[in-house]
Amino acid sequence: MTGAMQAVRDLVEALHHARPEDLPAVASRVATGLGALDIALFLVDYGQVELLPLAGEDGVVGEPVRIDGTLAGRAYTSGEPVRAGTPDGERIWVPVISGADRLGVLAAHLSSPPDDDAEFVRDLRALAAAFAGIVATRRTYGDALERTRRRLPMQLAAEIIWNQLPPLTFATPDAAVAAILEPCYDVGGDAFDYAINDCVLHVVVFDAVGHGIAASALTSLAISAYRNARRCGLDLVDTYRSVDKWVHAQHPEDYVTAVLGELDITTGTYRKISAGHPEELLLRDGRLVRTLTAPTALPLGLGYLGDPIPLVAEERLEPGDALLLYTDGVIEARTEDGEQFGVDRLVECVTKALADQLRPAETMRRMVRTLLAHQRDQLQDDATALLLTWTPAAGV
Structure with a gap:
């Protein structure tokens, strides 16, 4: 031996x-x-x-x-x-x-x-x-x-959120997910989730209204409702409607913005519902190709005010493409003199890391370090981002 x-x-x-x-x-x-x-x-x-x-x-x-x-x-x-x-x-x-x-x-x-x-x-x-x-x-x-x-004491709202989250990074031979969540010891209303079922990779990013315990309780409900719908085999439309129903029933005065996406890892077809959320960024060959359609539906909890059947947008990815999902706390982070981090700086951070052939997890770590430096480590709002890359092993 x-x-x-x-x-x-x-x-x-x-x-x-x-x-x-x-x-x-x-x-x-x-x-x-x-x-x-x-x-x-x-x-x-x-x-x-x-x-x-x-x-x-x-x-x-x-x-x-x-x-x-x-x-x-x-x-x-x-x-x-x-x-x-x-x-x-x-x-x-x-x-x-x-x-x-x-x-x-x-x-x-x-x-x-x-x-x-x-x-x-x-x-x-x-x-x-x-x-x-x-x-x-x-x-x-x-x-x-x-x-x-833990380098710092974790606040209760953040404890609630972190106990709900999957690992920051996940990969198959065909796709990878890497996420960040800040401020990591004091986050309240932001969260993400993902799951792989057969050839479909499910991803979601949530941003609940408010801060602290109330926001984390609202986000926790949204995550649980989303997982319940997904595990019951509901499609995107019915998943949106189910989460929307539970948020409205339990928190009638509040709402959650979200992107609910599904990537077919065999074909590269990405389908999503953007519930009042910022648009995803489509990155290809080290540059921003375009922003995806958003929003396509009202925020979760407010669906009763609009069309009962939300719009599902679809995008066909090319091998090597990356999608960046994020909450508004990322681009709205400000310096002391009011300069926003902005979409351009966000794209620059991520595309530079991808051009250096860094792994998705390291790409996101460096991006969040740049974001925190921009605001001197004092974020005024929760900031969450998720990078989804499609790298089909056998081509399409």
Whole structure:
């Protein structure tokens, strides 16, 4: 049995009854099987600014590592191992990724180069994948992982929203979704969701009226109603009508704007209802092709005021196309002297990252860092964006 296989077996056996805070001790135990001095697990914070070391049962916490400008951060952003010499050996950082969702990095410390370098790196990546699965599943069993990821106290409204959301990133061979949500510790009315069913990728972005607990409660209802309609097999029109009905019934004085979209990943056909929401941006070959039709229906909760059958707009994508869905808080973010972030700056951020061949998740991380810098990290409104890319594996 190879050292890697023994390490993975030890990992699985040790985790049958392990708590989240036991992961550092388990990692140290596994390090021996790989011939490393130690292995440390770093988790990304909610704002994707720092990589934060997971504290063990003894409560000892290492130093956080900034993502931008560090070797560990390069492993996180690139998705590839990064290594460097140290005074007492070598350190290798390996990304910890669950599916396409970036969770952090694994840092292995070696006293001397391994006998088979390539094999050792492959073993580390396999171990990082095992830890990714563990982190993704164990986060609901205790609070250690959640506490580690928080650089600031999370407000209750944001807690409600984050508990409803899927991972920020998802990918198949044919399509990918990457989203951001800010201010991550104080968001209230914005949210997103997605799901893949057969050949249809469902996406939605919500923006509820108001702020704080009231807005998060309204958004939470909209997400649940949307998922219920989708899981009942309703089409776009009936999904809109179902969510609209529940929002109006439970919050008769309020409303939610939204884009409800469906992408056929085999043909590239994108169908959507824009419920009082800003238009999506269609990006192709590093430039903005056009904005899509919007709105096509009244906001959710106000549907009773208009046509009972909302308009479904359709767009045929080309391989490599990207659609950017966003809430108005993105383009309306202002500097102190009132200059808006605007659509042009948004397009510039995203197209530059795509031209640099960055992965969708890193494209969105950099975009939100630029957005926050524009408003000096003090957003006046929730800002959510979702990038949907279509890259058919076999062509069409």
